[in-house]
Amino acid sequence: MSAGADYDRSRLFWIGVLALFTAALAFSLRAAVADELRSLYLVPLDPTHSFTLIAEALGASFLGFAVTLFACCALVDVIGMKRLIMLAALGFIGGTLLIAFCGMLGTGYGVYWVMLAGMVLQGMSWGFVEATINPMTAALYPEDTTHRMNVLHAWWPAGLIVGGLWGLAVHAMELHWRIALVLILLPAFVFAALAITARFPETRRVKDGISFGDMLREVFRRPSFFIWFGAMFLTAASELAPGQWVDLALTRIVGMRGIVLLIYVSGLMFVMRHFAGPLAHRLSPTGLLLASSALTAIGLYLLGIANSPFTALVAATVWGAGVCFIWPTMLAAAADNYPRAGAWGIGLIGTAGALSIYFVLPRLGALYDRAKLEAAGGAEQLALLSGPEMDRVLAEAARVSFHTVAILPMILIGVFGGLWLHARRSRSQASGYARPESSHSTQ
Numbered sequence: 001m002s003a004g005a006d007y008d009r010s011r012l013f014w015i016g017v018l019a020l021f022t023a024a025l026a027f028s029l030r031a032a033v034a035d036e037l038r039s040l041y042l043v044p045l046d047p048t049h050s051f052t053l054i055a056e057a058l059g060a061s062f063l064g065f066a067v068t069l070f071a072c073c074a075l076v077d078v079i080g081m082k083r084l085i086m087l088a089a090l091g092f093i094g095g096t097l098l099i100a101f102c103g104m105l106g107t108g109y110g111v112y113w114v115m116l117a118g119m120v121l122q123g124m125s126w127g128f129v130e131a132t133i134n135p136m137t138a139a140l141y142p143e144d145t146t147h148r149m150n151v152l153h154a155w156w157p158a159g160l161i162v163g164g165l166w167g168l169a170v171h172a173m174e175l176h177w178r179i180a181l182v183l184i185l186l187p188a189f190v191f192a193a194l195a196i197t198a199r200f201p202e203t204r205r206v207k208d209g210i211s212f213g214d215m216l217r218e219v220f221r222r223p224s225f226f227i228w229f230g231a232m233f234l235t236a237a238s239e240l241a242p243g244q245w246v247d248l249a250l251t252r253i254v255g256m257r258g259i260v261l262l263i264y265v266s267g268l269m270f271v272m273r274h275f276a277g278p279l280a281h282r283l284s285p286t287g288l289l290l291a292s293s294a295l296t297a298i299g300l301y302l303l304g305i306a307n308s309p310f311t312a313l314v315a316a317t318v319w320g321a322g323v324c325f326i327w328p329t330m331l332a333a334a335a336d337n338y339p340r341a342g343a344w345g346i347g348l349i350g351t352a353g354a355l356s357i358y359f360v361l362p363r364l365g366a367l368y369d370r371a372k373l374e375a376a377g378g379a380e381q382l383a384l385l386s387g388p389e390m391d392r393v394l395a396e397a398a399r400v401s402f403h404t405v406a407i408l409p410m411i412l413i414g415v416f417g418g419l420w421l422h423a424r425r426s427r428s429q430a431s432g433y434a435r436p437e438s439s440h441s442t443q
Helices: 009-042 047-073 081-100 109-140 142-153 155-172 177-182 185-196 212-221 225-254 258-283 285-305 309-323 326-337 339-376 379-384 387-405 407-434
Strands: none
Touching (some): 009 047, 009 081, 009 109, 009 155, 009 185, 009 258, 047 339, 081 109, 081 185, 109 142, 109 326, 212 339, 225 258, 225 339, 285 407, 339 379, 387 407
């Protein structure tokens, strides 16, 4: 009997798809309305540091994600997958309403704190989703985890596409920015309704009879896990931080809305993630991550110097091809390499990614503000700029922010290169021990 035969695998998989799709919609639409939030509420509070403030607000969602994922991934079998999914739906609804009506629910800096609370609540909901759907997919498809995890996470870019197009449509029709956020509510209600009567599986850890204590000891008994934890910190910063930043940073520079680039990259990711299985088998998961890191570094460098729609699309293509497989392949690697760590191992990897964005995104905003002031010659001079001169200053700020982030995947080339060589050497030694007669053959 195949894994998950006692469960409606198709229904459960689609619950996971819709939940992740909703998280991606929230991610995309936060980026789409970020400039309206900044202009309406943050510029009046602190015009010099408005980009830093909106970056901190966007980053707060990742703190909510990280804390929730860390707490829930170890307790998913205690809390239950169904409860976590229902909490996710409620959080998406509540967080969206807080962001949409922050101007009515607070005054002065109180508006900022309500906005921040909405961002955190949306992030917590994303954490509930990831804490559920990743171990669920690993339990339902133990024979093909890498491929299935990538197919599941292909619906993350699908949500980005729909959210980005909806944000553009709202802007083009000159509708109120709150209308953009309404779309988040619809799939939240749908996946909650599907989950109410669904029966969810036990995690792979419980199915294999691994105790809670053994799950915790697995991570600390195998220090190599922390190499993957640290790598996820860098990979997520290379993918998700620029994804939240691209509309704010590039719209005035490249002659097109930055959100269009995010939509385009998301389309690439949606298609390419369906081919992750064959690529992972051909290159190995570590080899795939190594190639992805190299492309990501090049893509971020090119985003920093993009100055036209054509150069922006070229840069986005390279960057998108680089980041495409990283997140789901990292999760699958944790599930396959550390199976006794169970949902906690997968969740810790996701937590590293979320914490990364929480720390990196505000620093991107601060870097951008500082570079902008330096290029303009100070706050007073910046206030006097407009037109081409302002575009020049913003182009320099974008270059500094993207090129700084590009350092991270360059570090990852060394990390994954070392892991790939170690795995290759281990396989060669194992092959040599198993077949001594072939020890002199070319590997």
